[in-house]
Amino acid sequence: MKKEKVDVLVVGGGAGGIAGAISASRYGAKTLLIEREDRVGGVLNQCIHNGFGVLVYGEELTGPEFLFKLLEESKGDFEVRSGETVLRILKDEKVVITVSKRGITCYEVGALVVATGARERPFSTLMIPGPRVSGIYTAGVVQKMVNIYNRLPGKKAMVLGSGDIGLIMARRLKLEGVDVLGVIEIKDEVGGSLRNFVQCLRDFEIPLLTKHTISKVHGNGRIKGVTVVEVDENFKPIDGSGKFFEIDTLVVSVGLIPQNQILEGLVEFDPINGGPVVDDLQRTNIEWIFSAGNSIAIHDLVDFVYEEGVVAGRNAARLALGERLPRRKLKLVRGKNIGVMVPNYLTGDENRVKMYMRVRKTMEGGELRVQGGRVRKYNFKVRPGQMLDVVLDVGRLSFPTGERIESCEVEFHEDRASR
């Protein structure tokens, strides 16, 4: 077993991890990034559509272009090892054990940044009746199949779920000559962004079937069709509404789930975010473990992931280089209408803290309040499908004195007048 020492170990070579490694090494820490796949980049490699980097680079890039820029930025600052997978994290020893073709490696680390991204919710978890057949793929798998492996999944497809990847893959398949019969959405509105709805569905005349779901899969060996039903407001199928669609491919885009297997049982989790609880330093409840990006909560933009990665990397480096980091002082608690929310704690260390959150239900407008004070007013429709990012002026909040941690409510106050 090889033993190595690094100041900051970054796990995950996607946007968050690379940003974290750049920022840690710039701060002066000896930084190593490990990636379990053969190459870094994560999902950026397969996202050949544009829309990446508006906040970070001020221009609209494709995924691979964004990755290229990131790698240019990072050139030579830190070491990258791909094909390496984390096996264990020893909390008390500050040790991370990995496996790769080089064997088992034991890293003694000053700090760890976990940026392991997300996974897709599998179709099988939906318990939709029918036989077990081929031809059902999550949208990310189809994206990789088409864009990386240069293979088509089939000839006639439907998409279940109107999240962003589902919309993008509906367009992608249509562009490559696949007959895309429609996108099925159980809710009464599109799940992904309105921009994607317009650019991926409307512009390509792909129907969106809201308030519909699949009640049965048909096929023998390969999928041959689906029965699509209309649902009522409780998502229950309406009798007699079933309609058969003949397809050979079902693309499933029914949600992303933060992927953080390596932190399970180790750090405190936020059940609503689906990832580790973090403070404004991107630090978990274990002081040497930091986390950023989709492994904490699902973000809409790679730019958000990048921003969190920068914060996580910088603070991991501070700790690894011997700095004493401030403790948590304010606990941000979800008030009215707040769903996903990052971070969970404030230390007061930074004056301006970027917060990311989602509302629980669609609202015409309103204002975001923290500790009772207005942070931002929204004069437009806000939807759960769209992540809100705000900069919190921490100086305006009141912090407790002494060792106490105080609660601080975050709420989205619906403004009925703006309707």
Add this chain to the structure above:
Amino acid sequence: MKLRIAVIGAGIVGSLISRELSKYDLELHLIEKNPDVGWGTTKANSAIIHAGYDDPPGTMRARFCVLGNELYGELSRELDFDFRRIGSHVVAFTEEEMEILEDLMDRGMKNGVQNLRILDREELLSMEPNLNPSVKASLWAPSAGITEPWEVAISAVENAMENGLNLHLNERVLEISVERGKVRRVKTNKGEYDVDIVINCAGVHADDIAKMAGAEPFDILPRKGEYILLDEDAHVVNSIIFPTPTKKSKGILILPTIDGGTLLGPTAEDLPKSKKDDLETTKDGIERIKRACLKLVPSLNFSRVLKTFAGMRAETKKMDFIIGKTKVWGFINVAGMRSPGLTAAPAIAKYVVEKIIQEDLGVGLERKKNFKPFRKRIPHIENYGLEEWEEVVKKDPRFGKMVCFCNKVSEGEIVEAIKRGARTLDGVKFRTKAGFGKCQGGFCTLRILEIMSRELGIPIEEIKLNNDEASMMNGKVRE
């Protein structure tokens, strides 16, 4: 000339009979219509090694269940498959059900089941704290266990092949010829085999095979069972939890799977003979499982669902196994292998070889001197210490490259599974458990296909999920 035996059907029963026969000096064929072994009933059942108190004394089910259970320990060591005696509870909620527990205990003792005990509510809840607190008692059977049925079949066939078995996959038996009352030849879609003995282990299709041979007719009544599988975070129960059984079935139960998940089911739906291959899950079935399991464990969390699936069991009118010689000399039935078929299979294998072939048919078999009893499983990191795995990786670095991240399956394991006969994605999955984790193949499916394409030297789009119709891709995006 060597005695020639053909076993039809490579499920758990056919596989273990083949392995038992491979101890003897003969020409042995195992014929399977599917592209792999263990893909019928073996692939989708409760995976329980039953203690043996369910069936009435005197039945073959009772007899071979208890005998088979005893054999599993040694068999799992020889064939290196997972098997754990975690024990089973039959739980009672009412006075009447408690009486049935007493009957079952009585029956179990008559059947020769060891260490049965009726537990009171307190003891039961201390062992199974998640159970419905309104339980009254349970029948505790410590000898009950769990295994991975298809692994048993795969390991048995691998070992039998090392000892000379000829495995014929993708071969459907079309005709069985009989001459002068003796079985003579088996014709398949691929070839013909001259035989002296045919052993019918064709599962839900065993009645059709018996008919081909002109043996005494019987009917296999297909009974579908649906299941829900929860992921490894569910941690519902520590042992197998049965409700009090009814005449028809052991009921819908909850048990841990061998790799840490939780299995709920099965339903028991009798289907017409024409629907033997209907493995569809249904809305009704899933709802029924949910209801029944919530009664056993009210806190059950269905957000942990990983998948649902269905299996087909072979029931018979006489409610017992059909095992024995027939009026066609040399044609042997091992049919109607519903529960406890998995448990009974090792004992049945011995019975077929030692009693039916050697005594009933009077055919002397000669033991091989060089029989190799041991088979080793594919190396997997979770079965090794870190230092030991370091050595494995040193010998073959591909074992250091993870492909399935959820279950930590390495490229080396995928390659080894292909070497051992996997030709489909399912073949790899069932041998390595790659793709069986929380992401259900989201990250590894394409990587596995890529490795298969490279190792087998075929284009990636030609690899199937399982059968020929189950294609995975449709050609290139562009040349």
